Amino acid sequence: MKAVFYELPAEFIEKLKKIYPGSFPKVFESFLHRREETFRINYLKTDLPHLKEDLDREGIRYRELHWPKGSFILRSKSADFKKSSLYIDGKIYMQNISSMIPPILLDPRRGESILDLCAAPGAKTSQIASLGGRDIELVAVEKLEIRYQKLLATLRIQGLRDLVKARLADGMSAGKEYPGYFDKVLVDAPCSGEALFYLRDPKTFKPWNQKRVNGLSHTQKVLIYSGICALKAGGELIYSTCTFSPEENEEVVDWALRKFEDMRLMPIDLPVPNKVRGLTSWEGKRFSKDLNLAIRILPNECMEGFFLARLKKA
Numbered sequence: 451m452k453a454v455f456y457e458l459p460a461e462f463i464e465k466l467k468k469i470y471p472g473s474f475p476k477v478f479e480s481f482l483h484r485r486e487e488t489f490r491i492n493y494l495k496t497d498l499p500h501l502k503e504d505l506d507r508e509g510i511r512y513r514e515l516h517w518p519k520g521s522f523i524l525r526s527k528s529a530d531f532k533k534s535s536l537y538i539d540g541k542i543y544m545q546n547i548s549s550m551i552p553p554i555l556l557d558p559r560r561g562e563s564i565l566d567l568c569a570a571p572g573a574k575t576s577q578i579a580s581l582g583g584r585d586i587e588l589v590a591v592e593k594l595e596i597r598y599q600k601l602l603a604t605l606r607i608q609g610l611r612d613l614v615k616a617r618l619a620d621g622m623s624a625g626k627e628y629p630g631y632f633d634k635v636l637v638d639a640p641c642s643g644e645a646l647f648y649l650r651d652p653k654t655f656k657p658w659n660q661k662r663v664n665g666l667s668h669t670q671k672v673l674i675y676s677g678i679c680a681l682k683a684g685g686e687l688i689y690s691t692c693t694f695s696p697e698e699n700e701e702v703v704d705w706a707l708r709k710f711e712d713m714r715l716m717p718i719d720l721p722v723p724n725k726v727r728g729l730t731s732w733e734g735k736r737f738s739k740d741l742n743l744a745i746r747i748l749p750n751e752c753m754e755g756f757f758l759a760r761l762k763k764a
């Protein structure tokens with residue numbers, strides 16, 4: 451059967467060409483294919499040697515990646531993988547490689563208190579726990595009931611129901627509820643998901659329009675504000691999205707830097723070649739020059755497009 455490809459909104463295409471004048475063709479190509487399926491270890495339930503033994507014993511085909519440590523490309527059919535005891539027991543979690551980066555940058559350590567402000571379905575919450583171990587305090591907030599249920603299911607399967615304090619709540623109030631409390635905060639913001647557009651599935655991009663992007667930009671500013679208020683002095687906040695629009699990325703971080711004199715952007719060191727620096731201006735608006743410390747991950751075969759900024763409170 452011939453593949454049917456739908457057309458992306460012309461306004462979006464023109465915008466993307468301006469965001470990525472050099473790499474537009476490569477970024478556009480990412481809308482034509484599904485990415486490789488990838489998964490990572492859950493260190494709370496197994497270790498790497500045992501995981502690989504189990505994968506081999508269950509006949510799962512995979513390629514181990516050098517980075518991030520404990521991540522793999524799935525070579526078997528995902529339907530088969532999902533029937534394996536490894537999947538059912540939560541020894542692994544299926545997650546795109548780009549989505550694994552925010553918890554790695556957060557670098558959870560023993561004894562730290564950590565807030566995940568937009569948590570469902572819990573990919574990053576469970577990864578933070580996997581990396582940080584049982585001796586962290588982890589609060590995961592999700593606003594939508596239906597997604598909150600998915601978060602609870604993830605926590606149950608990954609063995610984290612007792613460790614993570616899951617809250618059905620609006621992340622916008624976290625700053626008032628926990629003023630200056632957390633060592634680290636993740637704001638993996640609700641976004642227009644432009645990096646997930648797929649030309650064979652118009653549902654992925656049908657809701658897109660610039661008005662929606664502007665509305666999300668406002669929501670994201672309120673969420674990052676709340677996250678910063680919940681952060682203690684010396685603490686770090688990671689802001690991330692899986693979208694390309696500067697209004698949802700650099701503009702949000704620039705806004706936060708102007709609001710909070712005690713917040714600074716920090717460098718991000720990532721051993722991946724498919725990245726560019728954050729924009730320092732967009733459509734005539736000048737952002738702080740420090741936004742070149744933020745990172746845009748360019749999509750490739752196993753990585754979705756992503757935006758990442760690391761901020762520290764003085």
Ligand SMILES: C[S@@+](CC[C@H](N)C(=O)[O-])C[C@H]1O[C@@H](n2cnc3c(N)ncnc32)[C@H](O)[C@@H]1O
Nearest residue numbers: 568569570571572573574592593620621638640
């Ligand atoms: C990009 S998704 C998060 C993905 C998640 N961090 C993960 O890795 O699995 C954004 C989430 O934020 C939730 N959300 C939207 N507005 C929110 C708010 N005001 N407070 C808390 N969560 C919110 C959405 O329902 C959605 O589940």
